[in-house]
Amino acid sequence: QVQLVESGGGVVQPGRSLRLSCVASGFNFRSYGMHWVRQAPGKGLEWVAVVWYDGKNQYYGDSVKGRFTITRDNSKNTLYLQMNSLRVEDTAVYYCVRGQSSMDVWGKGTTVTVSS
């Protein structure tokens, strides 16, 4: 079945880095744009970043631009989010999401906590 499984979350100090991964299965990964969406505790959804199906284009939300990098490895069916210079306000559940014109497949999420 179509599935997205995130990993790499954890507790990290402000200013440090973390890399999230998302392994896709059950569909042709290299044909889809992929996103990261996050949700801070008790808050709504925030779109973070997108990478084109071929990895050649990326867009970022204003709050993460210049600090986060989204990439993919189509040979491994894997999506990544490199998060640098982490801030307390980056604390959230991070979802890996498949999406072209809407977000039709979501992972279960991985939790990132930024705290000293």
Add this chain to the structure above:
Amino acid sequence: DIQMTQSPSSVSASVGDRVTITCRASQGVTSWLAWYQQKPGKAPSLLIYGSSHLKEGVPSRFSGSGYGTDFTLTISSLQPEDFATYYCQQTNDFPWTFGQGTKVELK
């Protein structure tokens, strides 16, 4: 960035009620509007895309409409499993932006 505003922020309703949620975009998004349902502790799931197209497997009591800046999600007869938070999202332009959410609660 395009701002998405949902109303109401919460609604109390009973099983069998008709519930309508509205979503307004700060600028036109044509039909690039999606709706999602999220239950506590779970990932969101897509209900409607392209303003009015029901995702396969979503019950027909859910419907969406609208174009440009004003959109609605309607649940024709609320069922116990529909108590959740609903989000609209514009996918017309990056950054894709979400509304703040509407929580549908049991009256």
